[in-house]
Amino acid sequence: MISLHPSPEVAEARTRGGAIVALESTIITHGMPWPQNVETARRVEAEVRRHGATPATIAVLEGRLHIGLGDAELDRLGRARDAAKLSRADLPACLAAGGTGATTVAATMIAAHLAGIRVFATGGIGGVHRGAETSFDISADLHELAQTPVTVVAAGAKAILDLPKTLEVLETLGVPVIAFGQDDFPAFWSRSSGLPAPLRMDDPALIARAHLVRGEMGLAGGQLVANPIPPEAEIPAAELAPLIGTALEEASERGIAAKQVTPFLLQRLFELSAGRSLEANIALVLNNARLAARIAAALARMSAGTG
Numbered sequence: 001m002i003s004l005h006p007s008p009e010v011a012e013a014r015t016r017g018g019a020i021v022a023l024e025s026t027i028i029t030h031g032m033p034w035p036q037n038v039e040t041a042r043r044v045e046a047e048v049r050r051h052g053a054t055p056a057t058i059a060v061l062e063g064r065l066h067i068g069l070g071d072a073e074l075d076r077l078g079r080a081r082d083a084a085k086l087s088r089a090d091l092p093a094c095l096a097a098g099g100t101g102a103t104t105v106a107a108t109m110i111a112a113h114l115a116g117i118r119v120f121a122t123g124g125i126g127g128v129h130r131g132a133e134t135s136f137d138i139s140a141d142l143h144e145l146a147q148t149p150v151t152v153v154a155a156g157a158k159a160i161l162d163l164p165k166t167l168e169v170l171e172t173l174g175v176p177v178i179a180f181g182q183d184d185f186p187a188f189w190s191r192s193s194g195l196p197a198p199l200r201m202d203d204p205a206l207i208a209r210a211h212l213v214r215g216e217m218g219l220a221g222g223q224l225v226a227n228p229i230p231p232e233a234e235i236p237a238a239e240l241a242p243l244i245g246t247a248l249e250e251a252s253e254r255g256i257a258a259k260q261v262t263p264f265l266l267q268r269l270f271e272l273s274a275g276r277s278l279e280a281n282i283a284l285v286l287n288n289a290r291l292a293a294r295i296a297a298a299l300a301r302m303s304a305g306t307g
Contacts, residue, residue, distance in 0.1 A: 005064045019054065048293045060091070083100050105120075121153045121285070184228075233280050
């Protein structure tokens with residue numbers, strides 16, 4: 001059995017049956033520069049605590065799978081220059097080799113499930129890339145949602161993706177896609193993608209109950225909770241569309257492919273939007289942390305028979 005290394009805070013929460021929210025670590029190593037990456041990670045953790053749950057940032061440090069990071073560990077990961085970007089295929093190899101790496105959505109879900117954590121907050125999930133009909137570039141996140149029983153709170157899928165095809169794949173895989181508080185499927189930096197969400201729920205407790213019912217029915221996989229970015233922080237889709245088009249053209253011209261596509265596109269959109277995309281990204285991650293904490297707290301109450 002793989003050895004897990006919970007932080008003291010996470011270990012204490014597990015002992016008392018408290019609410020815990022898993023957090024990914026690629027936003028620290030591959031999403032933002034130092035020191036903003038660590039500052040943002042600490043803000044997200046504080047937001048989870050403020051809303052009644054314990055944060056568990058997940059990462060691999062020197063071959064050890066950490067479920068929750070202390071201040072020194074978070075700082076070390078934030079300064080790392082060669083941390084691997086870990087998904088389902090890479091996570092076991094990194095652990096076996098004694099490496100250091102940050103977890104994507106898929107790898108964070110796997111680690112959270114191993115640790116008994118049922119709720120995970122992230123920015124946006126991966127999905128079907130534009131042009132996937134020829135590149136076959138489809139994120140492992142979608143299949144992970146179909147097989148690992150974790151409720152994932154995100155601002156939809158990243159706006160650089162083919163959102164209609166992403167929703168189609170999620171439907172084919174039997175993944176519940178639940179828009180929180182609205183009928184439209186959000187598009188990361190924008191509140192609406194123009195696509196209807198398959199499901200809508202307005203109460204974190206109802207989302208928690210749906211998670212439990214899936215387990216009681218023996219259904220594999222988790223849920224995607226699509227939580228729209230706060231109105232004051234959004235960048236309308238009409239403004240983003242030409243910027244995304246420019247970034248995609250540049251990626252194609254430079255021959256950027258596979259795991260390098262998303263980091264390149266996000267960096268170019270940061271530049272093309274004069275930093276607005278990063279500001280929006282921080283706002284939506286904080287918003288997702290708040291909702292995830294409320295769902296996790298409801299799950300903890302239900303499991304204890306008090307909710």
